[in-house]
Amino acid sequence: MRKRTGLLIGLVLVLLLVLVALAIPWRASKTAPATAPRPPSATAVPTAPPVVGADGIGDPYFPRAGNGGYDVTAYDIAVRYDPPTDRLEGHTTLTATATESLSRFNLDLRLPASAVTVNDQPATIHQDGGELQVTPAAPVPSGAQMTVRVAYAGVPSSVSGGTEVQSPWVRTADGAVAVGEPDIAAWWYPSNDHPSDKATFTITAVVPAGLQVISNGALLGGPEAVGPGLQQWRWQETEPMATYLAFVAIGNYDIVRRDTRFGLYLAAYDRALDPAIADAARASVEQTPQIIEFLSGIFGPYPFRQLGGVVPDASLGFALEDQTRPVYAPTFFDDGQNVTVVVHELAHQWFGDSVSVDHWSDIWLNEGFATYAEWLYAERNGGPTAAQTAAQNYARHPAGDDFWRTPPGAPGAASVFNNAVYVRGAMALQALRVALGDQNFFAVLRAWATERAGGNGSVQDFLALVKHVSGKSVDALAQTWLVSPARPPAAPG
Numbered sequence: 001m002r003k004r005t006g007l008l009i010g011l012v013l014v015l016l017l018v019l020v021a022l023a024i025p026w027r028a029s030k031t032a033p034a035t036a037p038r039p040p041s042a043t044a045v046p047t048a049p050p051v052v053g054a055d056g057i058g059d060p061y062f063p064r065a066g067n068g069g070y071d072v073t074a075y076d077i078a079v080r081y082d083p084p085t086d087r088l089e090g091h092t093t094l095t096a097t098a099t100e101s102l103s104r105f106n107l108d109l110r111l112p113a114s115a116v117t118v119n120d121q122p123a124t125i126h127q128d129g130g131e132l133q134v135t136p137a138a139p140v141p142s143g144a145q146m147t148v149r150v151a152y153a154g155v156p157s158s159v160s161g162g163t164e165v166q167s168p169w170v171r172t173a174d175g176a177v178a179v180g181e182p183d184i185a186a187w188w189y190p191s192n193d194h195p196s197d198k199a200t201f202t203i204t205a206v207v208p209a210g211l212q213v214i215s216n217g218a219l220l221g222g223p224e225a226v227g228p229g230l231q232q233w234r235w236q237e238t239e240p241m242a243t244y245l246a247f248v249a250i251g252n253y254d255i256v257r258r259d260t261r262f263g264l265y266l267a268a269y270d271r272a273l274d275p276a277i278a279d280a281a282r283a284s285v286e287q288t289p290q291i292i293e294f295l296s297g298i299f300g301p302y303p304f305r306q307l308g309g310v311v312p313d314a315s316l317g318f319a320l321e322d323q324t325r326p327v328y329a330p331t332f333f334d335d336g337q338n339v340t341v342v343v344h345e346l347a348h349q350w351f352g353d354s355v356s357v358d359h360w361s362d363i364w365l366n367e368g369f370a371t372y373a374e375w376l377y378a379e380r381n382g383g384p385t386a387a388q389t390a391a392q393n394y395a396r397h398p399a400g401d402d403f404w405r406t407p408p409g410a411p412g413a414a415s416v417f418n419n420a421v422y423v424r425g426a427m428a429l430q431a432l433r434v435a436l437g438d439q440n441f442f443a444v445l446r447a448w449a450t451e452r453a454g455g456n457g458s459v460q461d462f463l464a465l466v467k468h469v470s471g472k473s474v475d476a477l478a479q480t481w482l483v484s485p486a487r488p489p490a491a492p493g
């Protein structure tokens, strides 16, 4: 029966391929990722009866990410953390505007919540997985502002769920680091956990005296004694930020700071790092201001007022573009200096952080662009041209290679961070550069970064901008490089 099952699967696959082939021209004209309907405007239904806010914001890949019915404008996160026990206690306040008349709404939080108030009135709560249902004492009218305070506590490294097997809250020898994409927020603060709802952040952490706390944006204060053996650190990011880009690193760090023309540079290196890795990490991350200078010459003004980086002694397998201050796993510096990863994470400050995806299906706008920035850096610093790098990568993956099965413009939820999103995604930009010419191509990148600074965008929006700036339709190019699950007929350029 095994053989027959195989034959049946083969027939089904052939049928599926035929269906996909038939569907492709339609998808090209509509462009790649689906977009969900936007919430109704605040003034559209002033007298509508209260409704239950949706448990997801409408992301096609992660249906329960974020929530419906409100828009967060500010987070005031306050946590107290005890490294030996990994216990975190939080009191976080969200300021939000209801976009529907709400009898109930959800927050995303995986640590157990004990109490919630809405506009200072106790609310009824029910928690299931990563969803915290909040029923306010009285419905919140559409368009009204609400202040939601949440008390919660737990052991974040022990909480599972989300897209990864492990908790994204990672303990270190003397602290912890909260860093992850798309999942991290729900392990340390309640939120509307989706990049389409950006907000400002104030982040306060109380930790044992002697430890450092590093986070996003400006250091407002700290270390400040707040009790026997306890110190408080306060950070603030005043530019809109996606929830997954908020991070905290707690431990024994050497902090380096200096003024630059882009703002205050502040970097932190875990004192537990192997000395050779610490030296290589510093030699790389300390080039941040020069790399921002380089990137701003291509993409336009640096979108933030602080800059820096953090290297925790944590067994992370990745670096992440946390806003204003990327976090780098030490393993990137195993073989010495690594400027490429710094270029990648800093390019995300424009593409991903300042201009965030509408939906996770738009991930090419982050990873393809940051990878292409690496190629541009090499091109302008004595390395291969971007065309050569694209050609090398094209040659490396023959037709039939699995690499070509993941289209960067529609990778699927399980492949959001597939290598093809990065490398084929950068090849797509090289193909676009050849089609538009350098002048129009770089004008499009700058226009995207400046016109949407602090906001969001979709692949569809980007392709519309290409057409607007260049006067050229690139539907066929987008089909070939972003949508088709097959090797394009030739290397770009």
Ligand SMILES: [Zn+2]
Pocket (backbone or CB within 6 Å): 344, 348, 366, 367, 370
């Ligand atoms: Zn990236």
